[in-house]
Amino acid sequence: MPILLFLLWLVFNERITADVIITGVIAVLILTWFLSRFGGWSLKRDGQFAARIPAFIGFVINLIIEMCIANIHMIALVLSDKPNESIRPAIVKHKTPLKTSVGRVALANSITLTPGTITVDVGDNCVYVHAIDERARKSLENSSLENKLINMEKGL
Amino acid sequence: MNMTDLILIISMIFLSITIIFCLLRAALGPRMTDRLVAVNIISIKGVVLILLMGAYLHDNQFMDIALVYVLLSFLAVVCLARNMLTKAARKEKEETDGTV
Amino acid sequence: MELFKLIVGSVFIFTGLFIFGVATIGLFRFRYVLNRIHVAAKCDSLAALFVCVGLMFFSSSPGPIIKLAVIACFIWLTNPVASHLVSKIEVETNENLEDECKVEELP
Structure with a gap:
């Protein structure tokens, strides 16, 4: 530091x-x-943090790639004919096994950075996420970012 | 006039037009949060505008201004949000006290 | 080399400006606040990154390049916090949230 x-x-x-x-x-x-x-x-x-820098760089690169993919989807959504009718927003509860507060904050920030999902609140073992449509909800369920964070959290 | 200056001037004009539309949203916005979102976007666009201006004038001092402006605009949004959250909590508390 | 730099930089800058334009359109086309945050705040963070990368190609000395990277990092750190706070206010203060989106579970 x-x-x-x-x-x-x-x-x-x-x-x-x-x-x-x-x-x-x-x-x-x-x-x-x-x-x-x-x-x-x-x-x-x-x-402890310095030992995780290589894993963190991989995480950031993965995040940027996911952001680009989701952004293209978002742009298509905005420029579609009827944007208000084609989306189905919902607030869902997403369980996470992350223990430390640093890990949970990183997960919440990366969820918010990915277009289509916003973290509304962070609980003890879950995050409340506002997702704009089905696709964003699915990408939330099976994202590789969370697994990377779990791997990085070990031993902290 | 070379090509770089032309590109920078075109992008600055385009950015200014989008900032005007964001201001329109901030003026129209039916809810307070609409205005807050618009202000947030305007501040980010302002940062990018400062950066483009710095590249056009070949002046590195603009980078420092942009750096400070990022943090200041973030602080402004956080302060406004904090203020509104406490106000909402106080109102809720008064309502529950009134009914009981 | 100069021409190559110019072309790559301008492609990045125009991509970022296109995303800024789409975000502005999205502010007017979506109806509710939570949907507007999605379009606006997110598109903006990627657009700012693109414009910063594009401007890196225009500058020649290493000092401004590192500063641009630092500015992009700050935008990426602060933007999610701001949009999270806005969404939290919206959820706490809006009375007819149920009409605007399907609420499965709330804190």
């Missing part, structure tokens, strides 16, 4: 000089102290 913050600082500055580096190091140290004091940050947790 400190390395990430420092890289972000360098990107915002767009140049590497001595004063920029010194200011960045001081700011990052203060932020790291603040996070470990109030944000529940620790080196062990950082290592």
Whole structure:
């Protein structure tokens, strides 16, 4: 996390000089102290997240591909003759085996990012999803994203 | 005038027209949430417009403005949503108190 | 090389603008708020990504390219949260939700 913050600082500055580096190091140290004091940050947790970066990149690529497919469907839906009659929106309850809150938030965000489904609320072992038609509901049931998240969650 | 500038100007004009239609939705919207959705879309389109403008003027400072604007617009939507949620909860509570 | 960059970048930008246009049309063609969120907020996040990728081809130095990637990341992180909050308000405050969509189960 400190390395990430420092890289972000360098990107915002767009140049590497001595004063920029010194200011960045001081700011990052203060932020790291603040996070470990109030944000529940620790080196062990950082290592756990860092070990999952390759799996996470695969997850993001999969998400972008799914988004493109669902977007084409969505565009066809908007440009069809009678959009209001051809859709059947519904709020469904989707059970998920994800335990940690990080995993559930990631699942909810990826559901919301995929066109056709929105997370309305997140419960203890389920998410309430508003789906726009049958196709979106089916893609929610058998999506590979959730399996990837379950694999990533092991040992966290 | 070279080809890049032409493309950027065409896309900026198109984006501005779509922003005007989004404003129309925000003005017409029968419910409050309609307006909120329209405002959200307008802010994202504004970010993209700033980026295109920066590419047209060859000025990298516009990127920083866009970066700040993304976070600010998100904060605006979250604050409005929070406000409306607490208002709705308070109203519900008053109603139940009144019936009991 | 310059021509190739120009063509690829403009294809990306025009794809993104097309999706923006479709999102605006969808705002007017759908009838209820929850359906409008679907079209609008989602199409927008992909469109913003496309325009950012297209602009990456136009810039030459590495600084703006990384900044564009960071902006796209921020949009992708913040947009679902915003649309989730809007849908939550809609579900909590709308009285005649049953007419607009089939509700199987609610929190």
